[in-house]
Structure formats: C-alpha cells, structure tokens
Amino acid sequence: MRAIRVLLWCLAATALAADPAGAWWAEGHARIDGAAALVLPEDMPEFFRRGADRITSYSMDPDLWRAPELPALRSAEGGNHFLDLELLKGRELPPTRREYHALCRELEVDPFLVGTLSYSIQEWHDRLAFAFREHRARPDDEAVRAEVLYIAGVLSHYTGDASQPLHCTVHYDGRAGADGSSPKTGVHAQMDALPGRLRLEPAVIAEGLKIKAPEDVFAFAVTAIRESNRRVDLVYRLEDELPPAEGPLEGGPDERVVELGRNCCAAGAELTATVWYSAWLKSADISLPAW
Numbered sequence: 001m002r003a004i005r006v007l008l009w010c011l012a013a014t015a016l017a018a019d020p021a022g023a024w025w026a027e028g029h030a031r032i033d034g035a036a037a038l039v040l041p042e043d044m045p046e047f048f049r050r051g052a053d054r055i056t057s058y059s060m061d062p063d064l065w066r067a068p069e070l071p072a073l074r075s076a077e078g079g080n081h082f083l084d085l086e087l088l089k090g091r092e093l094p095p096t097r098r099e100y101h102a103l104c105r106e107l108e109v110d111p112f113l114v115g116t117l118s119y120s121i122q123e124w125h126d127r128l129a130f131a132f133r134e135h136r137a138r139p140d141d142e143a144v145r146a147e148v149l150y151i152a153g154v155l156s157h158y159t160g161d162a163s164q165p166l167h168c169t170v171h172y173d174g175r176a177g178a179d180g181s182s183p184k185t186g187v188h189a190q191m192d193a194l195p196g197r198l199r200l201e202p203a204v205i206a207e208g209l210k211i212k213a214p215e216d217v218f219a220f221a222v223t224a225i226r227e228s229n230r231r232v233d234l235v236y237r238l239e240d241e242l243p244p245a246e247g248p249l250e251g252g253p254d255e256r257v258v259e260l261g262r263n264c265c266a267a268g269a270e271l272t273a274t275v276w277y278s279a280w281l282k283s284a285d286i287s288l289p290a291w
Contacts, residue, residue: 024160027196028265029059032160033153034202035269036276039209044280045135051149058153059160075112081161082115084170085229093118093222117162121221124155125275125282132283155279156272162224163268165231166191175236189245191235194261197243198253205265213278220278224271234260 024032037052062081066074087109094100097119104111131148138144166172166188174185214220235242241254 024164024268025192025196026060028164028192028194029157029160030056031195031200031202031205032163032265032268032272033059033156035205035209035265036156036272038202038206039211039269039273041211041277044277045132045139047145048148048152048276048280051152054149055153055156058150059157061154062157079112079114079116080120080158081117082167082172083117083225084114084172085168085226086170087114095122095218097123115167117158117167118218118222118225120158121155121162121271121275122218124151124158125217125279127151128155128276128279129282130286132280133286133288136283137288152276155275159221159224159272159275160268162221162271163228163264164191165228165235165264168225168229169232171232171236185239186245187235187239187242190239190242193245194242194257195265197245197249198258198261200261200265202269205262205269207266209266209270209273211270211273211277213281214274217275217278217282220274221271224267227267228264231260231264 033056034052037049037055040049042049062077065077068074087107088103089107091103091107094103097116100116100119101111104114128148128151131144131151134144135141135148161167170176170180172182173188174183176182238254238257238260241257243249243253243257
C-alpha cells in the first residue's frame, strides 16, 4: 500500500505541475511533516509522535481529490488550498466559512476564486480534536488511532500549503495583470519543487523551532498565511535563481534561495505542529455523545 501511495504521489506531481492550486510536491509535504513531528511536545500521545510516516502517507490526499475524473470533488476541493489575500482588500477574515462567504458577497468576489485555506485548516483541526477525544476515551483502539493519523495527514497538507508563498497571493504563477489574470510563468512549479530540489532534511527544517498551543488556532493560521504572503516579493526577486522544477541541476543553489526554502518549510512545520498540538489539548474539553 505504501508503494501504491508513492506512485500516486508521483502521478499527482506530474498532473499538478500545470495546476496553479498544487503546492509543495510530495517531497515538500513529507519534509515539512517530518520536521513537525520532531518538534512535538512530549505530552502528545506516543503513537502520534512516532506516526510521521503514516501521517505523511496521507498528506497528499487533498491533491489527489482534485483529479480531473472527479469534477464535483475537484470543484469543491480546489479553493481549500489557497487564499489570495489581496482580493479581500484589507478586510479581516471572519472566524467561520459561512461568515466568510457573506464577506465575499459584500466584496463582490467569488470565495472559491479567493480561496478558503484558513477555513480548511480550522475545520480539519476541529476534526482532529474530536478524533483525539475519541482516543482519550479508547486509547488502545487501533481504529481510532488510524483515524487520528489520517485526519492529521490531511490537515498537514493544508498547513503545509499555507507556507508556500504563492498559495497566499493573487500572483500565484507570475505577477498577475491588472485584470487579475496570471501569466503562468512556471514559477509556481519551481517553488513547489524547491524543498525536494534543495534536499532540505527535516532536522534542518526543525532546528530552533519550539511549539506551544495558541489561544486561537484560526488567528494563528491567518497570521501564518499573512507571513507567507509577505514572502511573495522575495520569491519574485529570486525568481531567476530558483532551480528548475524538473531536470538536471547545474551548480549549487544560491544561498538566498536555500534560506527562502528553509524559512518557508520551517514556517510550515511550525504551523503544522502547533495545530496538531492545539487539537490534542482542545480534545480534553470535548464531550462525546452518549451513543
């Protein structure tokens, strides 16, 4: 099964190279997940801290859900991977998806075109919190443990996407024109491939990271997305120095590109581990229905 999932990752990476919603190819998500697992606090369940490989094996599912052969699912899933902050004209993001849709109606923009990444993170965080609550009730139940690891993997995809700067801007594949259209220069794919091309190891990404749970996980995620958006200008300043998405590499990478890649992945690992840990702590206060 592991080999089958790796094959699916490879096929997904090929299909997503031309898709502006694809982020951090499989290697990038795996490296971010691995780094996140390294910095988890010790009061997290041991099975979870040791489950990075299982979590990573599930982390590409949200990209696979966007297969062209599944148009209904592809349409519903696409916006969950990005948030084009510029289209919100400086307005604050409300805490729920329903309120966000109301804001988009007020601004006369399509929420599926602006993106819903922050809500994907919040909602899957809450799903994970509930699964952790089930684990607290039945700590030896292997089915519940599997549920926890699966949800954590899906969640980690979205938190990882939030650290790809071109997922947090209307300039997602080259500087957008005045009409909002993208020139589709290919820089998005170059950024997606960067963690793998640089061979960034989880231990290097995790260096110096310390995790504590925020009081408001949604606000924390939005802050992370805004920080990612602030790296967009740097991406475009370094565009000519980015390694190609595929093919042979010539010479060593520019040190500024290495720093960019490491900082993006570290931000992704910090967000991922923080949201996982927040879900664990929140689970202690959730009531399970009697049935």
